[in-house]
Structure formats: C-alpha cells, structure tokens
Amino acid sequence: MRMPALRSLALLAAAAALPLPLFAADTYQLDPFEQATAGFAACPTVAAPTLTPEQMRAQAHSRVERGTSCCLAGTCECGGSYKHDPEINAHVAAAIRNDPRFRDASVWITTTRKFVTLQGCVRTTAQRRALERLVRRQPDVALVWNETTVGPVRHGPLQAK
Numbered sequence: 504m505r506m507p508a509l510r511s512l513a514l515l516a517a518a519a520a521l522p523l524p525l526f527a528a529d530t531y532q533l534d535p536f537e538q539a540t541a542g543f544a545a546c547p548t549v550a551a552p553t554l555t556p557e558q559m560r561a562q563a564h565s566r567v568e569r570g571t572s573c574c575l576a577g578t579c580e581c582g583g584s585y586k587h588d589p590e591i592n593a594h595v596a597a598a599i600r601n602d603p604r605f606r607d608a609s610v611w612i613t614t615t616r617k618f619v620t621l622q623g624c625v626r627t628t629a630q631r632r633a634l635e636r637l638v639r640r641q642p643d644v645a646l647v648w649n650e651t652t653v654g655p656v657r658h659g660p661l662q663a664k
Contacts (some may be wrong), residue, residue, distance in 0.1 A: 537590035541609045546652075591614045599637065604630065618645055622651060
C-alpha cells in the first residue's frame with residue numbers, strides 16, 4: 504500500500520473518532536438536511552434524520568469502511584465518500600429554491616454519499632417528476648430517492664390532524 508493511501512486511512516479513522524454535534528437530547532445528525540421550499544401549507548414538517556449514540560457508532564464503522572474502500576479502488580476522492588455532501592445538499596436546495604416550478608411545493612433534502620433524498624409534498628405527478636429531473640442534473644449527485652407525496656396530505660382516523 505502506498506504511503507499517501509495509508510495517511511488517508513489514518514485521517515479517515517481519526518475523523519470517525521471525533522465527536523459530532525449534538526442535535527437533540529441524545530441524538531446526532533450526521534447528514535446535511537435542509538428545507539428548500541415551503542409553499543405547501545398542508546404538508547407535514549419533515550424531521551431531520553437523527554441517530555442515537557448506538558446507531559451513530561454502528562454507522563461510523565460502515566461509513567469509514569465505505570470511504571476507505573472507494574478511495575483504495577480509486578472510485579472516490581480519498582478523505583471520505585461523505586466529504587462533499589454539505590456542498591451538494593446546499594447546491595441542490597438552491598437549485599430547487601430558485602426554480603419557480605417548485606414555489607408551491609414543500610421539499611426537504613438530505614444528502615448521504617452523493618445520494619440525495621427528497622421528502623415533502625408536491626402538487627402534481629408532473630411536478631414530482633420535474634423535481635427529480637432537476638435534482639438528477641445537479642453536479643455530483645449520484646442518485647436521487649424521491650420520497651415526495653403528491654397532492655394534499657390526508658390524515659387517517661388514527662393520525663393526528
């Protein structure tokens with residue numbers, strides 16, 4: 504193994520051991536999360552993805568392993584496959600926010616390893632497809648998971664209104 508690769512592995516291991524900011528009582532937020540638009544008043548708020556300390560420790564191992572594997576394979580930049588997620592998340596949010604087609608939607612974005620998850624509410628199926636196409640075209644986005652709901656949110660008899 505080359506010396507720069509060993510140095511990168513050591514940096515990755517050290518970064519994984521650093522404490523992460525506390526998001527709420529006993530939970531941590533690892534991935535960037537942001538609301539891009541808030542134009543659909545009937546859309547329930549999407550909560551940021553958080554982990555318990557135990558879940559965080561379990562994920563830390565797989566995250567370091569993923570980053571190390573792709574670095575050694577030459578398929579990602581050394582230093583971690585999660586390194587640019589905050590920039591990607593901010594860029595995607597800005598692209599959605601600046602596109603007038605989505606002003607009447609409520610969309611939240613989470614980015615993990617260049618995989619962008621879209622959540623929230625859109626007005627039509629056509630708007631949902633257009634949103635996904637826009638996000639797929641953004642630089643460094645590897646995959647889009649579109650979990651948005653189409654149309655007004657209806658609450659069932661057992662759900663709070």
